[in-house]
Amino acid sequence: MSTAPTDTRFDVDAVRARFAALRGGAAIFFDTPGGSQVPDEVRNAVTDALRDAAGNLGGTFPTSRRIAGIVEDAHDAAARFLGCDPDETLFGQNMTSLNFTLSRAFARAGLREGDEVVVMGSDHDASVSPWIEAAHDAGAVVRTVAVDERTFALDYDDLAAQIGERTRVVAFSIASNSAGNVVDAARVARLAHAVGALSWIDATHYAAHLPLDVRAIDADVLVCSPYKFCGPHLGLAYGRRSVLAAWRPYKVRPAPADPIGRRFETGTMPYEQLAGFTAAVAYWEAVDAPGAGHAHTRALGERFLAGLPAGVTLIGPPTSEDRVPTFLLRIDGHDAAETSEQLVRRGFNVTASEHFYCLGLRELIGGKAVRVGIFHYNTAAEVDALLAALRELAADV
Numbered sequence: 001m002s003t004a005p006t007d008t009r010f011d012v013d014a015v016r017a018r019f020a021a022l023r024g025g026a027a028i029f030f031d032t033p034g035g036s037q038v039p040d041e042v043r044n045a046v047t048d049a050l051r052d053a054a055g056n057l058g059g060t061f062p063t064s065r066r067i068a069g070i071v072e073d074a075h076d077a078a079a080r081f082l083g084c085d086p087d088e089t090l091f092g093q094n095m096t097s098l099n100f101t102l103s104r105a106f107a108r109a110g111l112r113e114g115d116e117v118v119v120m121g122s123d124h125d126a127s128v129s130p131w132i133e134a135a136h137d138a139g140a141v142v143r144t145v146a147v148d149e150r151t152f153a154l155d156y157d158d159l160a161a162q163i164g165e166r167t168r169v170v171a172f173s174i175a176s177n178s179a180g181n182v183v184d185a186a187r188v189a190r191l192a193h194a195v196g197a198l199s200w201i202d203a204t205h206y207a208a209h210l211p212l213d214v215r216a217i218d219a220d221v222l223v224c225s226p227y228k229f230c231g232p233h234l235g236l237a238y239g240r241r242s243v244l245a246a247w248r249p250y251k252v253r254p255a256p257a258d259p260i261g262r263r264f265e266t267g268t269m270p271y272e273q274l275a276g277f278t279a280a281v282a283y284w285e286a287v288d289a290p291g292a293g294h295a296h297t298r299a300l301g302e303r304f305l306a307g308l309p310a311g312v313t314l315i316g317p318p319t320s321e322d323r324v325p326t327f328l329l330r331i332d333g334h335d336a337a338e339t340s341e342q343l344v345r346r347g348f349n350v351t352a353s354e355h356f357y358c359l360g361l362r363e364l365i366g367g368k369a370v371r372v373g374i375f376h377y378n379t380a381a382e383v384d385a386l387l388a389a390l391r392e393l394a395a396d397v
């Protein structure tokens with residue numbers, strides 16, 4: 001399949017050559033919001049770690065020392081990726097587990113009866129349910145911010161109205177894994193900080209699309225999942241040092257309390273995945289500088305929007321402004337699950353859902369929709385092939 005260039009600084013063919021899954025050409029991957037493909041260097045780092053560093057920390061023998069090196073490298077890589085210090089990073093099973101862990105550690109000191117947590121109605125439930133549960137335990141209140149019914153854009157006026165003197169946390173996703181909306185994280189953080197609340201960010205979807213800088217957006221806590229951006233199945237979190245220091249961790253006593261982020265990690269870590277994570281960050285540093293991969297993806301998103309055939313309805317933000325190239329769509333008069341199956345039969349990896357775990361969107365979406373997630377390893381030719389398939393399906397009434 002030939003690949004028309006979308007950004008001359010970004011060599012998508014060279015990037016694709018790094019992925020065994022893409023070299024095979026068996027499928028066209030538009031399902032990155034569910035999980036990305038992994039470059040060979042990440043897979044090799046995982047298998048090398050299993051060969052050279054199986055065991056545990058704490059020994060003076062070479063295998064154990066290698067594991068200690070893997071751990072240090074992973075926190076250094078996390079700090080570069082997030083724009084913070086290594087001791088402010090921690091790893092866990094996935095974003096959801098880390099969010100439950102950290103929200104509990106916060107809540108036992110920082111959430112009292114009558115306190116409030118503000119969440120966004122359209123967000124992935126991993127950004128909502130930890131607060132419903134924490135509020136349930138503490139007798140606190142969860143307030144939900146509205147989104148625009150057509151574009152799903154966050155209603156900043158409603159956000160400002162929901163934040164008050166009892167607000168302790170404002171929890172939000174920077175980018176939506178369903179309709180692709182992007183939120184102005186620094187603006188939300190300013191509103192939270194004005195009342196002394198924490199800015200608690202889910203960057204799981206955003207991290208796959210745009211560079212992160214936790215200092216620039218003034219995040220107090222930020223959680224994401226490396227398997228969405230070419231890493232292994234793993235969760236990653238940032239906590240501002242002064243914020244983490246105020247919490248009592250749920251930890252076993254012999255486990256070290258320092259560096260500070262690691263006191264919130266429990267038990268033996270998946271060292272081979274940490275090695276894979278470090279390789280994933282190195283991959284981004286190699287292919288993405290200076291943001292060319294992201295520019296390529298944005299250009300593909302614009303190409304997709306411009307080429308949408310008649311009979312295909314886009315759900316959510318209508319333009320490429322304030323969004324990442326993750327699209328919900330439906331073919332008029334067609335069942336979305338059936339459309340998804342038809343596309344899968346034609347070799348496109350896509351899925352259909354009523355909510356994609358964003359429960360607040362379920363009523364707004366009004367039934368299943370097909371999700372198309374464009375990523376930096378996609379090509380203009382793949383986008384054109386998808387548009388042609390949609391045109392063919394839309395014509396078949």
Ligand SMILES: Cc1ncc(COP(=O)(O)O)c(C=O)c1O
Pocket residue numbers: 033034094095096097124126127173175176177202203204205224225234235
């Ligand atoms: C925006 C967003 N937040 C949170 C999550 C939960 O991530 P995990 O599966 O790593 O727990 C996802 C997963 O799809 C997501 O897309």
